[in-house]
Amino acid sequence: MPQAPTPAQVIEDTRRWLERAxxxxxxxxxxxxxxxxxxxxxxxxxxxDFAPVLTDLERxxxxxxxxxxxxxxxxxxxxxxxxxxxxxxxxxxxxGERRLARQGLEGVLQLASFHPRxxxxxxxxxxxxxxxxxxxxxxxxxxxxxxxxxxxxAFPQAQAIYEANIRTLERLGPQGWQALGVGRS
Numbered sequence: 001m002p003q004a005p006t007p008a009q010v011i012e013d014t015r016r017w018l019e020r021a022x023x024x025x026x027x028x029x030x031x032x033x034x035x036x037x038x039x040x041x042x043x044x045x046x047x048x049d050f051a052p053v054l055t056d057l058e059r060x061x062x063x064x065x066x067x068x069x070x071x072x073x074x075x076x077x078x079x080x081x082x083x084x085x086x087x088x089x090x091x092x093x094x095x096g097e098r099r100l101a102r103q104g105l106e107g108v109l110q111l112a113s114f115h116p117r118x119x120x121x122x123x124x125x126x127x128x129x130x131x132x133x134x135x136x137x138x139x140x141x142x143x144x145x146x147x148x149x150x151x152x153x154a155f156p157q158a159q160a161i162y163e164a165n166i167r168t169l170e171r172l173g174p175q176g177w178q179a180l181g182v183g184r185s
Contacts (some may be wrong), residue, residue, distance in 0.1 A: 007044035009185050010080045014042055014137040018076070019184040020044050024180070026171070027132050027165050030151040039073035049081030050095060057096050059142055061109055064142050076141040083138040086117040096140055110140040110148060116184075130164040136184045 018040070021027040023032045034040055041064070062074050083089040093113045100109055114135035119125050123151075155161075169177070 003167075004185070005080055006047070010044040010078050010166075011042045013137060013183070013185050014076055014078050015174060017029055017136050020085075020180045021131075021177075021182045025168050027161075029155060029161065029169070030147075034073045034147075037070075037073075039069070039071065041072050041075040042078070043075065044078045044080060045104055047079070050092060050183040053079055053082075053140075054093060054095055054099050057142075058099055058103060059113060061100060061142055064144070065105065065108060069144055069147055071114070073147050077142065079138045079140065084116070086115050087117065087136050089115050092138075093140065106147055109144055110143045112143060114139040114141065126174075128169045128172070128174055128177065129166045131169050136182060150171075 003179050018031065018035060026032075031040075041060075043056075045053050045062060047053045049058055057077060060077050064072055064075050079089075079092070081155060083092055090113075093111065096111050100106060100111060114133055115138050116134055116136060117125075117134075118133040119130050120127070120133075123130060
């Protein structure tokens with residue numbers, strides 16, 4: 001039986017994915033600046049079930065809004081256990097959105113998600129475009145709405161990002177993605 005990864009390994013895998021894939025391939029043109037300014041907070045959840053992961057999410061949301069954006073602009077909460085099934089993870093994401101709304105953070109924070117087995121609705125599982133949302137570990141991404149608004153205002157062609165990502169990933173292909181070394185350690 002394989003040994004469970006340490007929180008440090010999980011965070012390092014996620015940081016490598018962010019640097020090599022998200023920033024390196026420019027899948028999100030907004031990520032480079034916040035990463036360079038050290039405004040991305042990485043945390044690994046030790047939980048493997050809905051309630052404790054949602055408690056971690058609530059704690060991280062509170063911690064994010066308690067700090068100025070210049071100090072912490074976004075949080076990646078990595079969930080290495082219990083949510084390898086993509087559909088189950090999607091249920092967690094929906095529960096997380098409801099939790100943020102109950103916290104009064106709707107319109108303040110947005111919850112995005114990444115998963116190793118992410119599949120766009122209507123896409124084949126092996127479609128290379130899915131890699132734009134694939135991370136080494138299931139990940140809940142807390143973003144400040146105000147920061148998203150500023151980024152979109154600075155980059156008015158934000159809707160073109162998706163199409164550019166598809167072209168990038170198609171050029172890269174599955175072997176190119178594999179060569180990035182952005183999987184689990």
